[in-house]
Amino acid sequence: MDTVKTSLVDEIVSLRHQFHQYPELSNQEFATTEKIKQILTDWNIPIVDTELDTGLLAEIRGNEAGATIALRADIDALPVTEQTNLPYKSKNDGVMHACGHDIHFSSLLGAAYLLNQQKDSLKGTVRLLFQPAEEAGHGGDQVLNKHVLNGVQAIAGFHNNPTMPVGQIALDQGPLMAGCYRFVVKIQGNGTHGAQPQKGTDPIVTQAAIISQLQTIVSRNNDPFHAVVVSVTKVNAGKTWNVIPETAAFEGTARTFYEEDTELVKRRFFEIVNNTAQAFGQKAEIDWTTGALPIDNDPEITQVVASGLSQPVVKPVLTMTAEDFATFEAKIPGTFAFIGSNGAKDAADLHDPRYVGSDKTIPVAINYFVETAHSLLNHFNNLEK
Structure with a gap:
């Protein structure tokens, strides 16, 4: 795996801790949205105007025209009172990033920074979707109904998995989440x-x-x-x-x-x-x-992403939990991975007030997003030749 610079990882981890301390529920992610927007603006990454009330879309355009693909991360938290001893535990009473979405969108921010640095070598456009209201179950519908992803040829995302060793990537075509x-x-x-x-x-x-x-x-x-x-x-x-x-x-x-x-x-x-x-x-x-809807990974897109990753992937264990990334897969060819975020035998699972997702997940997730963007753009650009 390509090494993400320590300085960037440190910055993203710091941001993750800030986001974790101030979680917001579905459709209430106003401060989260504004902070993400400010970070991207400071990095000279354009924000796309949408009609979304919370969440946002950013866009990185390569120097050459080409395919358009999307990377997605969810930004909302759960109505859970945190029961961890983390120094950065939630300061919002009764609200917690108990599903690790703070890992997801912090990693997408890290990928955005790197892809923006690499845009001279990109052919095409990478859309960065910071999606609201995944936990409420209809954030994906909001995005599609407001035409945020029009023109996207493929979409990719991931969910952290505390039952898997930190940094392990599980990916396969077909069913993944119920x-x-x-x-x-x-x-x-x-x-x-x-x-x-x-x-x-x-x-x-x-x-x-x-x-x-x-x-x-x-x-x-x-x-x-x-x-x-x-x-x-x-x-x-x-x-x-x-x-x-x-x-x-x-x-x-x-x-x-x-x-x-x-x-x-x-x-x-x-x-x-x-x-x-x-x-x-x-x-x-x-x-x-x-x-x-069920997560059902597109065979072709999944193969492209898996073969473009610099670390080997393992076969995922299916789970009866759900994820509204499936809303996008019903309309756009897509793939969704699990990335290990704990792996301890006694690790609390998702939605548990004792859940702890490791910061060490972040460099792996950043790399997953960056390599996936390059693989998908190359794939669709080669098809057009």
């Missing part, structure tokens, strides 16, 4: 006295039957070689001990890697909920929403 779907179900029954259940229709009994039957989607309907999760995570019904309520409700999530599995899970979910409710003489309302 699609995330949220469901909310309300069951309408008829309330009555708890001592006289025959005078009503009990939505709690109906709810229990539905939740039990939903588990058969994975155990009896889905291909056992395709990983699928259906989890009920929240249940509400009743207000007191001696009254059967009129309504009951539950919420949860489904996770899949393949479109056919998503269609199967959704179809069976609706059938089970509606038919079971009907069998108990009740009605059900279902709200099914997409939080994020």
Whole structure:
């Protein structure tokens, strides 16, 4: 791997610590956006006008016209109270970079600096997307709806992974992270006295039957070689001990890697909920929403990126967690990697208040972005010859 100069790494690590101390939630990343903008402006890297409320797009143009590719990093934090002993721990109560996005966009800043120094040797344009609201699940939609990535031929990004050794890169074509779907179900029954259940229709009994039957989607309907999760995570019904309520409700999530599995899970979910409710003489309302599509790395783009990296890559372990980088991959050929950020046996995972991502991840991530930009530009420019 090409060595990123120590002076630059030190500067980016310092910036990372500053960002970590002042995290901001999805769609509230105003100070983060302004600081990134100021840094890029100080480095004479042009900021592109967009209609984004938070987040920003910068652009590095080579001396010759050519392909246009994008590098993406997310900038938002989580509503988590930090429980680490880091000297740069969060100073914003109840908000933490518990997913390591501060590593992501600090590394993209480092790559921006280097690519700007190398622009005389670039043929084409590198767009640098500092994306808002990944955790909220719709930041990618904001970017696409406001046409920020129009004309981009390929896009690349990464997520730090604290379960992997620091600096290890995992990359492969095809599925990587699951699609995330949220469901909310309300069951309408008829309330009555708890001592006289025959005078009503009990939505709690109906709810229990539905939740039990939903588990058969994975155990009896889905291909056992395709990983699928259906989890009920929240249940509400009743207000007191001696009254059967009129309504009951539950919420949860489904996770899949393949479109056919998503269609199967959704179809069976609706059938089970509606038919079971009907069998108990009740009605059900279902709200099914997409939080994020599955990450599905483009084979050609992934091969180009992997072959252009100066360090070997390993095969990633699939994860049921989701990432809205998939929103871009649904429209633009793209690839997404994992980069190890801890690797200790007792390392806290993402979204954990004890999560710690190592600063040593940063030079590897900077290099990943820089080498990926060169590889993708060269690939598309050669295709045009």
